Amino acid sequence: MMDATPEVIVNIDESNAAQYLIEESSQRPVVIDFWADWCEPCKVLMPLLEKLATEYAGAFLLAKVNADDQQMIAQQFGVRSLPTVMVMLDGQPVDGFSGAQSEQAIREMLEKHLPSPYDAALVEANAMLEAGDAAAAVSILRGVYEESGRRHDIAMSLVHALIEARRLDDAQVLLDAVPMVDQDPLYDQLLAQLTLAREASRSPELLALEEQLATDPDNLDLLEQIAVHYSAAGQYREALESLMFILRTNLDHKDGATKKAFLDTIASLGKGDPLAAEYQRKLFSLLY
Numbered sequence: 001m002m003d004a005t006p007e008v009i010v011n012i013d014e015s016n017a018a019q020y021l022i023e024e025s026s027q028r029p030v031v032i033d034f035w036a037d038w039c040e041p042c043k044v045l046m047p048l049l050e051k052l053a054t055e056y057a058g059a060f061l062l063a064k065v066n067a068d069d070q071q072m073i074a075q076q077f078g079v080r081s082l083p084t085v086m087v088m089l090d091g092q093p094v095d096g097f098s099g100a101q102s103e104q105a106i107r108e109m110l111e112k113h114l115p116s117p118y119d120a121a122l123v124e125a126n127a128m129l130e131a132g133d134a135a136a137a138v139s140i141l142r143g144v145y146e147e148s149g150r151r152h153d154i155a156m157s158l159v160h161a162l163i164e165a166r167r168l169d170d171a172q173v174l175l176d177a178v179p180m181v182d183q184d185p186l187y188d189q190l191l192a193q194l195t196l197a198r199e200a201s202r203s204p205e206l207l208a209l210e211e212q213l214a215t216d217p218d219n220l221d222l223l224e225q226i227a228v229h230y231s232a233a234g235q236y237r238e239a240l241e242s243l244m245f246i247l248r249t250n251l252d253h254k255d256g257a258t259k260k261a262f263l264d265t266i267a268s269l270g271k272g273d274p275l276a277a278e279y280q281r282k283l284f285s286l287l288y
Contacts, residue, residue: 006058012065020063025088029060029113034084036068041100042083048103118148134164152182159190166234201233220246240279
């Protein structure tokens with residue numbers, strides 16, 4: 001069983017070979033580096049492996065085997081040239097190479113067998129969603145969505161979180177960006193959820209206010225009431241755009257109460273939210 005702070009690099013001999021090369025590989029990947037003092041390519045490769053092991057901080061174990069001192073172990077693994085690197089999982093070699101390799105090539109090999117950092121973030125965000133903290137899930141998923149190159153499964157989790165957080169416009173933007181080839185059953189399910197959420201947000205009070213505004217389009221007080229309903233329904237872009245229109249017309253509308261409502265709406269979106277940043281810039285431009 002792994003310790004709370006797993007070992008990163010170990011030297012292997014007959015006393016610990018079974019523990020680290022076989023048993024440990026059922027808990028995490030074990031990268032075995034077979035080397036020798038006389039092997040020049042080994043001296044190039046080993047520092048790269050040690051650097052990566054330290055960087056990954058225990059995600060895999062680097063097990064170093066001196067093939068001269070541990071000839072029996074090298075023979076058992078069929079080592080015929082040095083350096084030889086093997087990746088062990090569940091007691092079996094699943095990957096590897098012989099000879100010196102570039103850091104990029106080693107990283108690419110490791111990434112095939114190590115969980116992506118994006119996957120860990122996805123698990124954390126989904127746990128927050130289940131706990132009812134949709135805003136925190138959105139905060140996590142926004143970052144990993146961009147960092148992962150807009151991975152489809154992360155996009156779908158972000159859409160789900162946005163719907164739960166009543167960020168319906170943002171959810172729509174993400175769904176609109178999904179290519180047709182990726183419009184799978186989960187996409188269809190989320191699109192249906194978004195449609196239902198939008199219909200539920202259209203309260204009779206909001207519809208009545210919109211009808212009044214249609215007949216009295218210059219009524220800023222009506223527009224502010226509509227903005228409040230938009231915000232409550234999760235239509236934050238519409239809310240902010242309505243409030244910005246009022247402020248452009250009358251910066252001191254309702255003795256500053258509208259400006260405060262605008263700032264409160266931005267604050268409710270959370271620090272670092274792109275929509276909040278967009279409208280903060282718009283207000284700054286209006287003020288200065």
